[in-house]
Amino acid sequence: MGLCPGRLRTRTEDPAVTELVLTLSCIDRKGIVGAVGSSIAAQDCNILESAQYFDRASGSFFMRVHFAAPDGMTPERFRAGFRPTLLAYDMEAEITDTSVRPRVLVMASMAGHCLNDLLYRWRTDRLPMNFVGVVSNHETWRARVENEGLPYHYMPVTPATKAAQEAALLKLVEDEKVELIVLARYMQVLSDDLSRRLEGRVINIHHSFLPSFKGAQPYHQAHARGVKLIGATAHYVTADLDEGPIIEQDVERIDHTMTPDDMAAAGRDIESRVLARAVRYHLERRILLNGDRTVVFR
Missing domain, CATH: 3.40.50.170 (Formyl transferase, N-terminal domain)
Incomplete structure (x- = not known):
């Protein structure tokens, strides 16, 4: 879809809300940002921060999304719901819980x-x-x-x-x-x-x-x-x-x-x-x- 670097920020008011980070890369195609956003919304999650980059030299697309998730959501559960989008765009993706410190x-x-x-x-x-x-x-x-x-x-x-x-x-x-x-x-x-x-x-x-x-x-x-x-x-x-x-x-x-x-x-x-x-x-x-x-x- 050829987007230049972009960013959207909001914040959560509830410190008890689960927060996850999704990072992904794939070959650039139309509709990636929309598909990712729709998948996040479909799982009742709210985007707090989003950034993406298209590398013209390699044709690769990169994205990081930080979002608030409903109580009980885990990276594994989110990944299961995100799987159709992941497969549709042949993405390499990681989902992490911000409360789990490396x-x-x-x-x-x-x-x-x-x-x-x-x-x-x-x-x-x-x-x-x-x-x-x-x-x-x-x-x-x-x-x-x-x-x-x-x-x-x-x-x-x-x-x-x-x-x-x-x-x-x-x-x-x-x-x-x-x-x-x-x-x-x-x-x-x-x-x-x-x-x-x-x-x-x-x-x-x-x-x-x-x-x-x-x-x-x-x-x-x-x-x-x-x-x-x-x-x-x-x-x-x-x-x-x-x-x-x-x-x-x-x-x-x-x-x-x-x-x-x-x-x-x-x-x-x-x-x-x-x-x-x-x-x-x-x-x-x-x-x-x-x-x-x-x-x-x-």
């Missing part, structure tokens, strides 16, 4: 600014997640994390122990039913095998405005090139280092008087806010994958 594991190393920011936003209910714990290859932040009442998993790693450490990490992910892993300046590269097994479930913050200055010491690389803007990039982790689909980015202006350390200090603030936004978008089901890119309904 289980999130954070991984960090010695730099704690992103970890501390996530802890604060979680504690003040700015991130709708079930924080199941922190994994680190250092003991640096144990007291900070345990002060929040969260488990701290010390998992040191060397080239010789990397396979065993990742096996223990994967077991923890499975035991805790982790739905999202956040690499909050975790300064170890996940193996290709682990990256593939967890694809779509790991968000990394890279201290550079990708695709520039990949790999180690990006602020030193940026300083050597005399850049006037530095930035940070949050992306999904894939087996290709720093090549995963980009979720969010931001920049800050700098000048020639700044050393690499000055740039790194300024970058810490950018990294924290970019990572937090990316995590929130994921938790709120605002991100849909479009090949190697993302559609983000902010």
